Amino acid sequence: MMTKNRPVFLDLTQLSFPIPAIMSVGHRASGILMVLAIPFLVYMLDLSLSGAEGFATAQSVFSGWFAKLLMFVLLWALLHHLLAGIRYLLIDFDIFVDKEMGTLSAKAVMVAAPILALFIEVLL
């Protein structure tokens, strides 16, 4: 070895990622987010089941705008993770494994997840 002075270019902010790659990052991020939300959601479930008083407290917490926003984000994460997961399953079955369909299906996941989340949020 002549020299050890060899820098590596791997600045992710300087790379342009195709849509399937962005969807993939979203898949991971949404998974982590949902795991982190488990303690809060389990606590709220426990509170709501503790009795009429606890139920009322839980209800008032969820009526605040911040809680609504949080629930929207979590719902979005859940739906993104679910839809992207189905897409990955299909890829394992040799479906969507080309440039066009891979991109199109990733786009569909990214668009459908927030729309569905908003829809469910409004309905509830």
Added chain:
Amino acid sequence: MKFSIFRFNPDTDTTPRMQEYEVEVSRGMMLRDALMEIKRQDESFSFRHSCGEGVCGSDGVNANGRNVLGCITQVADLKEPIVVRPMPGRPVIRDLVVDMSQFYQQYRAVKPYLIRKDSLPEQEILQSPEQRDKLDGLYECIMCGCCSTSCPSFWWNPDKFHGPQALLQAWRFLADSRDQATDERLDALEGPYKLFRCHTIMNCVDVCPKNLNPTKAIGHIKELMLKHAI
């Protein structure tokens, strides 16, 4: 047209820097032509290239954040200023010249050659047209490295994960009717890294200048593994 080029000289620089150049663009000019013009302006600039027509696979570079072959990428198709950097994740020897040793080691690891157990026949080993068709989309790989160096799994584990290029070639020999080492090849791909670090992100499919599909090949290997397991 403005170019911003990644520069690094191991003898004088401790860290890389970006250098601006102005190149007069002519009709049909390829990125490789522009890099050669920059080389004419500044002799100290280094990059690899050879055939100039997308056959040798020497001039893989990262242009505007995407891995391309300089010789078959039109300058007119790139947004100005054109930012050219070496392929991501590889140690930079000088300017755009990177050390591809690990990439070649991963290629070597999949035994990219026919393995015969029967004694070799006097004549060639014949294939039916259908058997030969299975190699289309596999044998055309020119080993430019665009796919493996755009693969996040290869960025984080270039020593353990074979990468899309080597795995495409692994499938090329598994799919070959003349090869007789299917079991050994599949056994060698077992474990959490070599094959299974692929998370079907499909960056490889996006960048391949020959429009090949390593993700599909990896899927075929997994399918064959499953068939052999049951």
